């Protein structure tokens with residue numbers, strides 16, 4: 001059974017290693033991976049209460065981090081440990097999350113993620129609506145989803161992230 005629990009400071013090492021296991025390959029391709037810089041950056045932005053640990057039968061198998069801003073939700077992170085990938089867990093969480101977001105009247109969901117994964121849930125490149133990411137990320141990984149018809153029709157400009165993201169860069 002899948003269960004979410006709020007992370008604590010003790011989860012710091014698990015979460016850093018999870019990031020390294022799941023995202024190092026992608027980060028290396030885009031920005032390169034320097035272990036010391038990655039550790040320093042992580043230390044600076046790590047706030048346990050922004051993460052949920054995904055558990056299966058009591059075992060920690062991944063994490064999820066979302067940010068709510070007015071009418072929009074930013075799916076900041078979803079990472080599943082490699083041995084539990086491709087078992088439908090990620091899809092279940094994304095679909096359930098989108099359903100809850102809809103029920104709670106959110107309009108938009110934004111994600112920086114794999115261009116071949118998120119379109120299966122209806123995400124499209126955010127650039128289609130003229131929305132820009134504040135950092136230098138490839139266009140095809142910055143994606144958006146309208147939870148209400150035409151929610152993005154009149155949106156333009158850059159997405160704003162919490163200030164810690166800018167300070168850590």
Ligand SMILES: CC(C)(COP(=O)(O)OP(=O)(O)OC[C@H]1O[C@@H](n2cnc3c(N)ncnc32)[C@H](O)[C@@H]1OP(=O)(O)O)[C@@H](O)C(=O)NCCC(=O)NCCS
Pocket residue numbers: 022023076077078079080081084085086087088089090091092112113114116117
């Ligand atoms: C992306 C991720 C969260 C998906 O969770 P999951 O539980 O493995 O995914 P599911 O089992 O629900 O879905 C599996 C499907 O997604 C595809 N998939 C999994 N990871 C993918 C990725 N990074 N890119 C593209 N497709 C991916 C699989 O090929 C599989 O496709 P199929 O249904 O056509 O066979 C997980 O694989 C992961 O942690 N990856 C590394 C971290 C990452 O890329 N996170 C997303 C950006 S924050």
